[in-house]
Amino acid sequence: MTDEAVLLDRLKSVTSELATTDPTATLADLRPFADRFADVAVVGLGEATHGSREFFQLKHRLVRLLVEELGYRSFAIEANFSEALAVDDYVVRGEGDPREALDGMYFWTWNTEEVLAMVEWMREFNADRPPADCVRFYGVDLQFTQGPAEALREFLAEADPAFLNEVEDSLAPLESEESNGEHTPIGLDQLESTGSLLGKLDDRLDSHATDYADATSPERVEFARQHRRTLEQTYELAREMHEADDPREAQGLRDEFMAENVAWIHDHGPGNAVALWAHNAHIQKGATRGAWEQFDPMGGYLADRFGDDYHALGFEFGGGSFQAFPHPEADADGGLQKWSTPPLADQLPLGLGGASDGDGGESEGSSDERESPDDDSGPVDAPVQFQEAMRALDGDPLFVDVVAARDDDRLDQWLDDYHTCHHIGAVFHDEDDRTEFFTRYRLGRELDSVLFVAETSRAQPVGGEE
Structure with a gap:
């Protein structure tokens, strides 16, 4: 058996295929790994784009698991703290219009039919419960006054x-x-x-x-x-x-403050744990390698605060469509649009560069990074990339238990290498060079589990596509 075949066989042992992304379906396929979330303080639910329908649906399913079967009662999302309380008024007491409340958070990313469906489910769950046993809806962000x-x-x-x-x-x-x-x-x-x-x-x-x-x-x-x-x-x-x-130099402060607000929700909200919804860039435990990573993410501060009681669950996809605004340099006046990208496994290697290749967008990384034997060649890329491994396992969606994989020396070494993954936020462009929309993860250090979707579709704005 080849080394690659051995790797994939071992990876298969820590990977589960889910039955569906349908948030209304039974939770039976999620229960085998529910123990990973049973005794933690915060579960970070990430996303590789801000506009993928399947990511939102899967996170809805996971929130159901956390609430219905593990007793979570505090939900937090990457949106403004004060404005998000209008959604809380609806899910707890049925007050207001949930569509207006979502729109009032100013974050177009969550003003979608998929998030609205989760909010409606929260209201249904809370309808006949005493206030102390209701799911609460909080925001963790701070960008407006x-x-x-x-x-x-x-x-x-x-x-x-x-x-x-x-x-x-x-x-x-x-x-x-x-x-x-x-x-x-x-x-x-x-x-x-x-x-x-x-x-x-x-x-x-x-x-x-x-x-x-x-x-x-x-x-x-x-x-x-x-x-x-x-x-x-x-x-x-x-x-x-x-x-x-450059104002972007101050953005690291935003992540530090969001982590502080998550801790406040943990200490003041109901239940013993928080389900936290945000981009992978925020929930990951440390800076990755790519054009965006100039600061420590929220997840790093949460790991410092809660230790192993913080679980970072990242999302990745093979290819497909999503929604985002056009990059300002390409179309300054463009509105929210549908975009698509081909399978990443077909595009590798992307040539994102390493620590010493002169790419000013790269973060310097910590002193304990595992570099290649040649100091001038940069960090070690995995011989089999995560995207290639997910395709070879031939399942969809797939849950990869990174915590379990760390107990296998071969998998632990593989996860400690760098893996190219998507990193798409509020903007996108379709020019030939899209390298700014990818990053390189040391998956074993930055995340505790990964949900992989082979092909995504666009999240649906409330009221239909714009």
């Missing part, structure tokens, strides 16, 4: 109207819709007044905590503190962006 500013206004209007009048001039500009989607979330001319406001809010929430709890509730005071903290996070991110030569 309008949501937290409006939430703080609503709280102060009830708990402390006199103080609201005192801070009105500083609070009102942060509620403007014009701030949403700007290059920086807070203008340079607003930084000083916002910083002063945050200090006053902090002092007031501390000195009047008991009075505020009597006027509202202890839970609402804790939420007010978190609204203030997410506003402060946005302020700190904006300040870093203004000071940096």
Whole structure:
């Protein structure tokens, strides 16, 4: 038996084929690996694109497993904390319109029929349950000021109207819709007044905590503190962006803050664990190799906080279609579109380069990276790429138990090498050179499991394709 055949035979032993992506189907095919998620604090559910129908459907199925069979009650998504609470109002109490609530999070990525179906399922699950046993819907992001500013206004209007009048001039500009989607979330001319406001809010929430709890509730005071903290996070991110030569240099702060918000949800939300929905780039445990990786991801901070009680489940696909905006350099005015890419296994090798090949987009990596024997040749690429192995196993979808694979020396070494995978976010272009939409994972270090879909289709925007 060849070395490749041995590798694939061992990989098959830690890989399971799922029956379907249908979120309404029985969960029987997911139960064999449910123990991986039974005793952890946070499960990160990733995605290789922000617009693939099958990824969203599979994550819906996994959330059902976590909630129905493992007792998870806190769900968190890569969206703004304050704005996401409108979805929470719907899933817990049936208040509001779920379509308007999803749209109000400002993240087009989740304004899809697939996410709406999961929200409707959450509402159905919660319908006859006491509040303490309901699934809660949270956001972990912090990129806009309008949501937290409006939430703080609503709280102060009830708990402390006199103080609201005192801070009105500083609070009102942060509620403007014009701030949403700007290059920086807070203008340079607003930084000083916002910083002063945050200090006053902090002092007031501390000195009047008991009075505020009597006027509202202890839970609402804790939420007010978190609204203030997410506003402060946005302020700190904006300040870093203004000071940096390139605003993208400050984006690592966003991941650090999102991890902080996940920890807050874990500590304050119901149940003992959090199901976390975000891109692979955020849930992975360390920086990979590619054009995007300039900072430590949210998953790395969560691994530092929770250790082995954080489980990172990445998603990958062979090829297919998805939705994204056109790359600004290719079409600055283009709207949300359907894109497609051929099977990655047919395109290998992509020539993404290594640590010493002069590609300025590469992250330097840690000092313990396993490089090739020749120091000038860069990191070691696996002789059999993950994409090639998934095709050879001939199943769809496939769940790869990376934790179990680490116990096999041959698989552990293979996973410690670099594997080229998709890395597609909000934008895409169809030019010949697409290398910026791929990355190189050391799968054994960055992820604890992987779900692989052979071919994807476009996620469906609420109300139909745009």
